[in-house]
Amino acid sequence: MSNRAALRYDTDADARAREIETQMTDDERFSLLVSVMGASEMLPVRDERIPADVPMSAGYVPGVARLGVPALLMSDAGLGVTNPGYRPGDTATALPAGLALAATFDPALARAAGEVVGTEARSRGFNVLLAGGINLARDPRNGRNFEYLSEDPLLSATMAAASINGIQQQQVISTIKHYSLNCNETNRHWLDAVIDPDAHRESDLLAFQIAIERSQPGAVMTAYNKVNGEYAGGNDALINTVLKGAWGYRGWVMSDWGATRSWEYALKGLDQESGAQIDALLWQGEAFSGPLRAAYADGRLSRERLSDMVRRILRSMFAVGIDRWGAAPALDMSAHHRIALQIARQGIVLLKNDGVLPLGTESEAHVAVIGGYAQLGVVAGCGSSTVVPPGGYADVLPIGEPGPLSGFRSLYLLPSPPLTELRQHLPHARIEFDPGLSPAEAVLAARRADIAIVFVIRVEGEGFDNADLSLPWGQDSVIAAVAAANPNTVVVLETGNPVAMPWRDSANAIVQAWYPGQAGGQAIAEVLTGTVNPSGRLPITFPVDLRQTPRPGLPGLGAPWGTPTTICYREGADVGYRWFARQGHVPMFAFGHGLCYTSFEHRDLVVSAGDTVTASCTVMNTGDRAGADVPQLYLTAAPSEKRLRLLGFERVELEPGESRRVTIEAEPRLLARYDGGAGGWRLEPGTYSIALATSATAPQLVAEVQLGGRFLGR
Template sequence: MTKAPQVPQVPNDKAREDAVEAALGRLDLDAKARLLAGQDSWSLPELPEIGLRSLVMSDGPIGVRGTRWTADDPSVALPSPTALAATWDPELAHRAGVLLAQEARRKGVHVLLAPTVNLHRSPLGGRHFEAYSEDPYLTGRIGAGYVNGVQSGGVGTTVKHFVANDAETDRFTVDNLVSERALRELYLAPFEAIVENAHPWGIMTAYNTVNGTTMSEHRYLVNEVLRGEWGFDGYNVSDWTAARSTIGAINGGLDVAMPGPKTVYGAPLARAVRNGHVPEATLDGAVRNVLRLAARVGVLEGAEPAVARADLPAPVDGEALAREIAHRSFVLVRNQGALPLPAGHTVALVGAAARDARVLGGGSATVFPAHVVSPLDGLAAALPEGALTYSVGADPNTELAVADKGFVLRAVCRDAAGTVIGTGSAPSGQINWMGADLPDGVTHDRLHTVELTGTFTPRDTGPHTFGIKGLGAFTLTVDGTTYYDDVQATDSDDPFIAFFGDPQPRAEVQLTADTPVEVSLTYGVVLPDDAAMKSVGFSLCHQEPRRDPDELIAEAAEVARAADTAVVVVATTERVESEGFDRTDLRLPGRQDDLVRAVAAANPNTVVVVNSGSPVELPWRDEVAAVLLTWFPGQEGGAALADVLTGDREPGGRLPTTWGALTDAPVTRVTPTDGQLPYTEGVFIGYRAWEKEGRIPSYPFGHGLGYTDWTYETAEAEGSRADGVTVTVRVTNSGTRAGREVVQAYLAPTTPDPDRPARRLAAFAGIEAAPGETVEVALELPRRAFEIWDESANGWAFVKGSYEIQVGRSITDRRLTSPITV
């Protein structure tokens, strides 16, 4: 039996530990308890008596939002985590982390609440765009690169959500029943790999329960496994509002309860110590972890930060890196010679998502970039004048979206007497003021109403729908007429429903293109005294006139017929992929499937660009000339798309998760029964389950085409049980242009075992080669690839025997085999 090795120490840890101990010794009980409770939504309190400044946290993972949830404070928006994983490049993930640390320092943020390393257990998981992969090894490699990159910039990370937070349905209460073997081999594995290889400064525990114990109180998984076996020495923060018990949380290893100021820590924790329910030594351990974090990020006087200012990485061009990650992540899953576009071809661009780009997923991962390059913008800039035509086709937005294009709004705050006490800008129709994030001069105790007011200039004539997202009393007025004056309520117990809930249509108004009208949405502020955090959140929503879909599709088909190539952009929406709910199917919303079929019938040279963060069904995939998956491609997505379509760059991605029809997917259940969700599939998720069930996906794990061809020539394995195995692979670029290949190695027991996957990803590496060039790459298969978790012995067991190391381009496209006995 083996245990994971202890993590390496950060340089100068001894001096920092001395500073931490000295600071801890100068704190009284109340100060220590106060330090472990958020002072507001995003920060911990300062303690001047020990030279401790306030420590600031911010959501990620594709950008750094900062402490203000507003487009007034823009952030670089990178492609989604699924896109980053699709690059199969830990070094690129490291560079992404360096950029995010740079962004964090710019915004005064010390800790990034990222990355998300939960697994794609079921394709219905609504938040999968925010996680990396269905495979724990790939997830661990990408996550370690990301964490190392962020922390090289002197900013902490919190790897989340520990653990088994793999779906959104009933996420606050669900009890996920997971075998110890599945926990160790799948769900804990990425966290373990990141602790071992990246030494993260933080972990965030999940909302959910695992095997009967809520994760914010899970002594076994936090204290015994994470801290004991793995040697994690960072801080453990709750997911927001997840901590429910003072004694249970502190004894379960939770260091910080967020957000504040009302939490189960602070004064309740000090009382629990005084009453003898919690040993002060346990409290001291949590404070020590927080002070260690503060020392590492440079907010504790007398402690040298983990990264000195002189050692910070060189500045990164955020726009250039966002564009590079995007084209490196795009996965070309089908190409019948349509791509790259031949020079001189005329192009018909079709789809609402080509004009109004979906570049990121919904929920707490939302950031606000200074600009977004849509596919229409990107292709218009890249193609010669007159080569591009555009048609909207079918709109995926079947529901209202937050008011954006055409709206010029501001927020007016008034007290109970109707007196204006402050104003703030509102770049969109969304107000999310969390904690102290209020306009200048406004306080929670005086704030009575917030009015979003301004003008809307429609771009289309017809009936426009206006609506509201949020809970409480609202008054909606458009062009001088009040359409709604009532209380909007819900039966959901989700504390974030005002942010993530459904928008409700409340008015339909006939408007004329290019003619401005006044709009106003007034919200009656209610801030309960017992609220875990004081927040003001609501949105003015809007939907453009709905033309007959059949007419729009027919128009798009005619535009496509007249061009050499048709490019159709299809997409999911925020009501399909977001934090807060799971998916009910894998279909594209609206009439987009009909649109693709109509365009393909009109023009056989049709390329479909799929703009989604996770798998969708593609029932027309064999009817089109090419299919390109672009995920949520970040702010430069349209420019990167033009790079790839024109052949200026190669689509470099490989699938980090299996794509297939929902009816064929082996693991789909995300809804608990009587509060419990059994993970009955054990260690068989993703490609492991597809292979076990003998089902054929649309596109397999690891699949991806480039613009050149590759010949796999030899694979030779050597090594021993003690230090793992190395397989050396020779690959030749047998195509006509330079390219990048991801060489993948899968480990397969020679003798089938129904309790083990037929094969699993054990190593991979990216290579680059010019036409005709041969490259030799050594893939290191770690010892863990040959181990399974032995539940009877409660430890890792090395499984001796004969194996095949199968090398190729995907889980199903295996080109070479090298036998080995260990």
Template sequence: MTQEWQQAGLTADQRADIVVKAMTEEEKFAWLSGPMAIPLGDEPLPEGAIGSAAYYPGIPRLGIPAIQQSDASLGVTALGNVRPGDNATALASSLLLAATFNPEMAERTGALVGQEAFAKGFNVQLAGGANLVREPRGGRNFEYLSEDPLLTGIMAGYSVRGIQSQHVVSTVKHFAVNPQETGRVVVSSDLSEAAMRESDLLAFEIANEVGQPGAVMPGYNLVNGEWASENAFLLNEVLKGDWRYPGWVMSDWGATHSAAKAALAGLDVQSGANLDQQAWFAEPLQAAVARGDVPQSRIDDMVRRILRSLFAVGAIDHPAQRHGDIDYMAHRLLAQREAEQGIVLLKNSDAMLPLRRGAKQILVVGAHADHGVLAGGGSSAVTPVGSLRLPGVDFMGIQTDKVFQPSSPLWAIRAESGAENVDFVSGDNLDETLKQAKKADVVILFAEEWRSEALDAQGLALSDEQNTLITAVAAVNPQLVVVLETGGPVTLPWIEQVPAVIEAWYPGSGGGEAIAGVLFGRVNPSGRLPVSFPASEAQLPHPQQVDPESTTSLPGMPVKGGIIHIDYQVEGSDVGYRWFARTGQTPLFPFGFGLSYTTFTRADLQATAEQEGVQVSFTLTNSGARAGAEVAQMYISPTDGRFVPRLAAFQRVELQPGECRQVVLTLEPRVIACWDDQQQAWVIDAGRYDVVLGQHAGDVSLSVQIDIAARRFGY
């Protein structure tokens, strides 16, 4: 049967209008509130649901398929083992993706997630984590990208673009200023509009422009005292007003607090209604419409936005079908290539790395490296077949495991090294570990730091046992490499005693092979830090953390002890490296930092400021003996110090030995500007500016000064 919306030449908006007019009120409200599509207690799986984050029934008479939603940015999950035996490719953590500084890789890995979601029957992927890493101890930082709004926005946008290229809608989340998990349902992130526009909101704005996501998900938190899911400033004024966002806004699961207020503030869908105190967008919202508190036109707008996004990505013309036709080997190789580009070499004294092949005895220690690589916990945790599952955390009534994904660094090291013997010890028995370490030509020690949704890291240190182990091994064998598998920055009290340190993040389905490739030189490391590593927590804007015992982190639970306000105006828009610059502190490792096995030289930096913007060019040469990739980083700041240097452009450049290339970059104007609350506009002040080409934040490889004319632009 041919539907009216199938006429040739219709836009996504026109098609959505046709379907909305044909829908009954029952059909409309069936899409505005739905339970989590995972059995909780005695609740059955909704009829027709695959088993995932959410399900909304189709409308067969109109040719509209059901909405099947799955988590998350790092791959297609099966939370609570809801689909037993389901396999999926695990991408590396978003921090590793951002460390590649490679938008093309973000798009390619996004397309991988979209392909697997589509093949499993999903048409909405709850991906696109775009929160800034304001709190380095945040439990979900591994799902986010960086502390910088430009890097975050571009990488999130390209990832979303890749997912949606496969006829699968992607969200961006968690909108906005959602930096911590401790007390996440009672914490209010407080800061001025200008600071928000220049940092967290700018990241989402760029992500929306680049990726055009079909849906936006607010977080559990409050912003300036208003729940993000019913914050009219965020949803109506900024998102749907200034940015003219055409898609729909879905709540996080169990993060809806009202019917009429939330609907009028801009929330379109109540997700995970069975986790809330009631199904607000069912009978309560219907009653609000009947009373005239919410106009019928608002209900139609909610549904139209959903349909518009589904039509825009082709999710209705190309309904997702469960066919399972997935080339997991090809996807695993792409995940490996991603990890190879995002692993960061932090230290390499006396060129210890790459390790020579053919050693007699190599000892691998710790972090279940004999089995696999660590993954973050919670709703984003991907569990490929063969994963090692250890006790984790109770997450919204679902027991979620601490997962080691099946990519064994031990076996990859055996394959790469050509060594006579490569042995493994867990590191649990210190005396036995030291005995083995003394006999080894080199020791490769894996250290882990597990993070998960629903709980923050308590401090930035590795466990005492691991720090003791590293210090003790370094004392008996100076040929020591430490490989970090962490969900964010950590402190390294033993850094002076260890000659080589690698940050591998959570490296995903190809992580073991990627790590071994870097260790033995098949891969020239090119990752750059997307977050600063503080020397200590005393350097942070908020050294003291919220006491987890004083809050509740469960959605849908009554608030215990009232709302907790966190004053993020302390740092304002100066998040991460900008905070270090403003306060004159030196971090352990700065944003943008990363070493290579080759060297690069830079020359001929030039900058021009025209009406259309600021453009810079320079010559980059690989002056070493190995092929490698450099990340060009351009920072800008006014010479009068009105604001500290900000990343305004970047580009990953791959060069053969001796190869020379001219690099041309256009600076992002909103980074040069400041937000003016009174004018409600971006304002670039006339004056002289320093344009700096650096190897990382704070480095000055080359610099030039330019005069920029005054400019004002809004929406």
């Protein structure tokens, strides 16, 4: 669609929303402002407001049939169309973790993932997806980091926007969430996230701003937590001043489920209460049902504001086209599986390799596969993003935790067993399995083998943070013992965050597989055997230990559910690799790091300056295997300070000996600073240092450019 056509389309959606809203009764208006949850294992009672023929899901909002306004049917869909007990027997494509997707540095693949989820949602009648998780990884203990994308605003925004575009191209509305600073799960309903407002604009809010500009999601979902003392769902500065004011956002703002405490949130910019039954349980009543109506009746809620709330919802419906559905698209689940497989392949990061990998498909070695339930499947993160894969889970082992979200915490195994896949990819090898229950037993298997592959896992998910970075269930001891017994020890990590690696020096190779989705076992086997050349790059810094992070001790960790907690994000805009650069810390593995089975060379950097910085270089595959490189462009210094910022990146697929000229244009706001006093971005005149790098700590080619000072806007 051309820009002119898109502008006309947006204008038509606004005009139609105004026209339809004027014809609605007040009862119809208020009915659009509340979503109710379907019956499920967590909420077994069916709400009488949901018609009998409506499939159960996370949210239902009635339509207005006489005016052509469809009902809203909402599903969680961060990593696929979820089904936590709503629809017996329903399954969907289980995609890899968000961190795995971001590790591909491939926006086209992110768009394909969005298309998969949007198509599968539409086939079930769902027209709103609670997707687009974009919270920055500020703490490596955050239980929900696996759902999100990275610690960097540009990478997160680029991948989220592509995914949202893929969803909305299917005429399904996508949210972007959680606005903002939902960066820890510990007592999230009572957490106050404190940050300097200008630093907030340069980090988490910049990620939201860029992604919204590039994809225009139909809805923005607010966070559970407070931001600088005001709950995100009722935060006037965040919603009215920044989102709707400075950014001119025209869609609607919904709460997270159970996060609307007062009807007055409507005055602060919230347009829709979500999961109203949870509000009734937690906060003694639904906020946008009786109380909001009463406020309207006595003049505390103006007619103008009520109309605005309704028009925003209608506008997104018409702009995305959920009112113009024809026949449901045909599903090609095999093609969707291939997308899941490709994300897993490209998202796996080879962290270390001292020569044992790749194993080679013709290998006749004796291989010991140890631990990690590798005989059953691969791990999925838990919470509202967990997807039931085709055929169901390989197994579910309940774990639990204190608090009301204990049912979320289980070990979910997707049926893609790495052990089975390795036997298929190594037909000439002798492979035996040890469950890794104890170091002593694992060592016996390791001593008999030429190569030991240790699979290790950690359960992470919504509602809880990790207490530290260690592996649970004695797995660190198993790795250490196996590596001492066998010099050819490979460690495969299925985790949703960085982990401590006290055994790092003794392991021959380390592979970060994340939560790799329903095709994860195949992807892992392909990377280990060299059928696939690893190309993933870290979207998050791996610290040596928690002492390198802004908060070695996590405030509120271990406090009873319901305890008010304050976290001061003192790192401000310097999240992740930016913090490490500012403090002079050397990470265990840097943001952007990733090895492969070939080699690349960068040559002939040329940098030019205009409204922004543009850099071009030649990338050459100097090895003997086809592979992908990810040249990364960084700002390393501005006129008045040292400052590390990812400015852009490009993923390049090359055959052996092939070269290609790559051009990367910097996002201008990453060269600038946000000036709260002036209400916008200001670019300082002077000399800027630029580096083309293979990671945040590995610059290869450097240059300087002169930029003139200017005001970039809001």
